[in-house]
Amino acid sequence: MSQVSTSPAVRVFRRHPVRTAAGALVLSVVFSALVLFLLPKFLPRTMNISTRGVVVLVVAVAITAIVWVGSFWLRNIRVIVGPDTVEIGRPGATEVYPRATTVFGSKITEHRTNGLPSGTTRALAVHTGTRETVIELPGFTRSTFNELMALLRPAAQPLADDPVEAARARASLPSAFTVDVSGERRFARTLLIGAVVLVLVAVVTVLLVLTPAFVEADLQGLVLLAPFAVVGAVGLGIGALQRYRLVRAIPSRVSISHHGLRLDDVDHPYDQLARIWVTPPGYPVRRLRLDRRAGRSLTCVLGSSRVLMTPDYAEFVTALRAETARMPGLLSLDLE
Structure with missing residues (x-):
């Protein structure tokens, strides 16, 4: 992420210069190699070697200059956010x-x-x-873009003029949510069953190969089933392990209070969090990420086609916006 603070009230967002230089270098090398190998084929055969070399060198240098100028000027978009x-x-x-x-x-x-x-x-x-x-x-990373949008369009709800009315509005919103992961668990189980079936196919194929009748029946082509089955089993097994790990990270109960978030039996007070990232409700996979002031961040899925939140995830975001309205900058949207 590339951000520059020129003063406490001004922030500059741009693509990282090192990433820009690395990209320009790679493109320069690729284009120069193409010029070196392709351009001589289009030059007149009567042209002597030294002249051909000069032409190739000039074209390569020109293309390199265009790439670097384009990277550091034409595509060097900066966003300077002032008060x-x-x-x-x-x-x-x-x-x-x-x-x-x-x-x-x-x-x-x-x-x-x-x-x-x-x-x-x-x-x-x-x-x-x-x-x-x-x-x-161009070149803005996900984290840089998220920080920019958090500043330009804060996710937190604006403070109400009437504190009593604001309290009533918060009281009308749900504060306790349940998360159903049965669909994700069934998907992980299906992947695991598929991996086991493919392992059995590989074992049976190997056993058949070791029998004399297999050679006599001229079925050597079935030998290829074993390595393909093993590769498929490994892929499905890895997918199943990832799904089970995802399920374990999803809390079954989420509650929002005036003091913090509670995931299952673990409390996360607002004053111990540097940032709360939530995926917009319209995204196919909806995540919650807690950046703690001390310790590692915590990420969990709260909604997808196989993970269902009750009440709806959109109400969860609305309730969280209301509770964090008094803490500007705490809540931000994670724009993947």
């Missing part, structure tokens, strides 16, 4: 937005290639009146 304004842009080309009349949102897009995650694009959605401007923030 009254937010400045967004690269050096020499910035836009200033007044915080009082601007609403900031987030747009996160996960890219997939052949079904596999291949990257994430994070952007700011800037609303000024009826106009929306989407500004991509």
Whole structure:
């Protein structure tokens, strides 16, 4: 995460310069290698070797310069958050937005290639009146973007003008929640059963191979079942262990009070927590992460297609926002 505090009231968010330099270096090497091996094929055969070498060198240097300039200038987007304004842009080309009349949102897009995650694009959605401007923030990590959004759009509920009315509103919200993990436990059990079945298939295949009748029946092709079954069993076994570990980390009871959170029989007072991160209710997997002032952080899943919270997770977030309204900065959204 790359953040710079220029004064107590001003914070600067940008991509980390070391990550930027590493990315530029990798791209420069890749493009230079492509130029070295591909460009000579397109040059005239009558060109002598020294001239060809100069042309390749010039093109490689030009591409390297373009990559580094693009990385450190064109894509070097900074967000400077002050008490009254937010400045967004690269050096020499910035836009200033007044915080009082601007609403900031987030747009996160996960890219997939052949079904596999291949990257994430994070952007700011800037609303000024009826106009929306989407500004991509290349190179911003998840933690940097989360810290930025926690500052621009705090998750905590604003303090009410009337304390009595605020107390009544909090009293109307649920404070005790239960978490049903039976679906996740069934999924883990299914993976484990699948792993056991594949192990049995591998064992049976090996035993068949050792019998003389197997060779006589010309079934040597079945030998390939054993290694594939073993690989599948290992994969399903690892998945089952991860699911069981996830189930053990999920509390069955969660309660919210004026003093802190209680997960099962363990209390987590607000004054011992540096930050509470909650996943937005609309996400498919909804997590709670507690960053403790002393000790390791605690993360648990409170909602998914196989984990059900009662009352609903959205009510849990609403109740937590109400209870932490008097502690600005404690509650933040975890925007994956």
